Amino acid sequence: MSTDLATLRQLAHLARLEFDENKEQQMLGDLNKILDWVDQLRQLDTSNVEPLVHLSHEINVLRPDEAQNTVSHQEGLRNAPRKDSDYFRVPKVLE
Secondary structure, rough: OOOOOHHHHHHHHOOOOOOHHHHHHHHHHHHHHHHHHHHHHHHOOOOOOOOOOOOOOOOOOOOOOOOOOOOOOHHHOOOOOOOOOEEEEOOOOOO
């Protein structure tokens, strides 16, 4: 399977690619190498190969999700720009 220069230009137009005319032959050669490699893969017999679901058999070890207060109420208010006893003070957002 090989492509010609017109097909390469059409693909470049569809992909919104611009390259120098001097590089067209190099791009054409690279594209044909890729297509030849894909054709070689297509010829392999994969009928006895199971589909790959995961790349590794390792299982994620996650900690249990337990709710906990890591910052106390007073520590949270300590860095507030404005506070009123136990609450943050914010500018009015409704008129």
